[in-house]
Amino acid sequence: MEEDGATQGFWLFEGVWFVIRNIALAFWHVGYAITHPGLWLDWSNSEAIMRVVYYGGSVEFFFVAFTTFLVIAIAGFYNNRFLWGVVRGLEGFANTLGRVVAWFGLIMVLQQVIIVFMQRIFARSSISLGLGIPIEFDISWWSEELKLYNAMIVALCLSYTFVQKGHVRVDLVYSAVSFRTKRVIDMAGSMLFMLPLAVLIWMYSWFFLWRHLIVPNPSASEPLERxxxxxxxxxxxxxxxxxxxxxxxxxxxxxxxxxAMTGLIFLHAWAFFFRSYLEWKEGPESEDKYLDKDVLDAPDTGGHQHAEI
Known part of the structure; x- marks a missing residue:
């Protein structure tokens, strides 16, 4: 029993020391990357590409992100105005990106109409776009490209929809608890579900991307030297x-x-945690504070109110 206890204590100490050491090293890693940009930005050098591949899914990169979160959180807990600024910045980025990308829905509809006209009415097998040296592809190319527009709307408007509170919430106990308890649930959800899910998807999607860009195929289990x-x-x-x-x-x-979608989820998990904390601290009067929520202005017909999107 004593040996088991000593072993558990040793592994606990090793785990704590691993976290502390990597948090301390995160500052050095950021500084080194900034002062030596050629090691990872010079893509004419194949080793620079491999460094990007490795560090993009590495423990070092995780602790750089984790340390950044800790620094922002500590500064924000001390100065709530700074933390509100972070929340507004992250939510503003999500809103701006979502509002721009949402226009691809219109482009998708217009392109589908053009495809139908060119194929059924003008009996053309290809569509040419541009002046001088136009871009010309087969009708099937333009038809399959519509999937890209749809994927852009889903992936890049995800955090925008979250900011606008457009996602479906499966509510079992949330509506029955107090305001501050709701904020605690939100903070726990962002830490226990959103962030771990984002990290997991990032690890798979990062190397999944690079295996379709370069050969030899990289692996998440390979060290930098290999x-x-x-x-x-x-x-x-x-x-x-x-x-x-x-x-x-x-x-x-x-x-x-x-x-990109995974990175947006990761960033908005931060924003959601920080907003939930600030609303928990400041009370019900701070609910949706500084929230830039889209509102559809309905005509005044006598008693009708604005309808939220």
Missing amino acids: LLMKARALRWNVETIGFSPNGFTAYFLFKVLLV
């Missing part, structure tokens, strides 16, 4: 195979969107 050795044989092998002979040839963009 990836640098592979860099000698590195070459670009961007995925350009469509589902049909003349179909859409840029399916690697869907992998890019998956990584």
Whole structure:
């Protein structure tokens, strides 16, 4: 029993020391990356590409993000105005991106109409776009490209929809508890569900993306030294195979969107946690404070109120 207790104590100490050491090293890693940009920004060098591949899904990168969160949280707990500024910045970024990307829904509809007219009425097999040297692809290419617009709306408007409170909430106990208890549930949800899920998806999507961009294929289990050795044989092998002979040839963009979506989830988990904390601290009067929520202005017909989107 004593040996088991000593072993458990040793592993606990090792775990705590691992976290503390990596938090301390995070400052050095950020400083080194900023002062040596050529090691990872010079993509004419295959080793720089492999460093980006490795560090993008590494423990070091995780602790840089974790330490950034801790620094913002500590500063924000001391100065709530600063933390509100962070919340407004993150939510403003999500709102701006979502409002811009939402226009791709209109583009998708217009392109589908053009495809129908060109194919059924004008009996054309291809669509040419542009002046001088136009871009010309088969009808099936433009038809399959519609999936990209749909994927952009889903992936890049996800955090925007969350800010606008447009997601469906399965409520079992939430509506029956007090205001501050709701904020505690929100904080726990962002820490226990949103952030771990974002980290897990990021690990899969990051290497899933690079395996469709370069060869030899990188692996999440390979150390940096092995990836640098592979860099000698590195070459670009961007995925350009469509589902049909003349179909859409840029399916690697869907992998890019998956990584972008995960990053947005990660950032908004921070914003959601910080907002929930501030509303918990300041009370019910701070609910939806500074929230830039879209409102559809309805005509005044005598008693009708504004309808929220």
